[in-house]
Amino acid sequence: MDPDPLESGETAPDFELPGVTGDGYATVDYETYALSDFDASALVVVFTCNHCPTAIAYEDRIKAIQADYDDADVVAINANNAVEEHAGGAEFNPEDSFEHMNVRADLEDxxxxxxxxxxxxxxxxxxAQCTPHTFVFDEDHALVYEGAIDDDREGEDVTEQYVRDAIDAVLAGEEYPTETVAPMGCSTKWKEAL
Structure with missing residues (x-):
């Protein structure tokens, strides 16, 4: 499966999903979050995971975005298949299970x-095509930007900060002119059939 990403101006699809508690234990205890829970002036939705080296390399940058913007909400979503029997011979990764997500959220704070x-x-x-794949929305949850977080997978030589520039434009009430920059990372691990 390779679904087409949202296009500029489209409204964020609604969701209600369980979120890890971040208590450091491999547990299925959770808190529920809905799209309506996020009401900041800008919303950043990042599809990410536990196992992908690129996703891991971006974790500190994602945390920094949330820390640096009082008027933006960041939410990360892991959709990767973690169960072999659902894979139908395709890729899967047990590290992306809810229990492992809870441990990682605590470990990486x-x-x-x-x-x-x-x-x-x-x-x-x-x-969502890969991890990480980022979507930036305005206060009405209309899509402003989707794609890569920045222009350097490893984070050592970042010269373009696409997500930060999109947030800045939203908060300033300006258009964000940059076209989509293809996200980079491990492909989304889809189940055999949805």
Missing amino acids: FNFPYLRDESQSVAEAYG
Whole structure:
């Protein structure tokens, strides 16, 4: 499966998903988050995961975005298939289970909600192609930008900060002119059939 990402101006698809508690234990205890819970002037939705080296390389930058913007909400969603029997011979990764997500959120001190899209319906609705794949919305939840977070996978030589520039434009009430920059990372691990 390779769903098309949302297009500029489209409204963020609604969701209600379980989020990890970040208590450091491999547990299925959770808090529920809905799209309506995020009412800041800008919303950043990042499809990410636990196992992808690129997603891991971006974790500190995602945390920094949340820390640096009082008027923006960041929410991370992991939709990767973690169960072999659902893979139909395709890729899957047990590290992306809800229990492992909870441990990772505590280990890395995530300062944003980390949600599990077990059905993958939210990832399909947004068109999440890889981890990380980022979507920036304005206060009306209209899409302003989707794609890569910045221009350097490893974070050592970043010269373009697409997500930060999109947030800045939203907060300033300006148009964000940059076209989509293809996200980079591990492909979304889809179940055999949705």
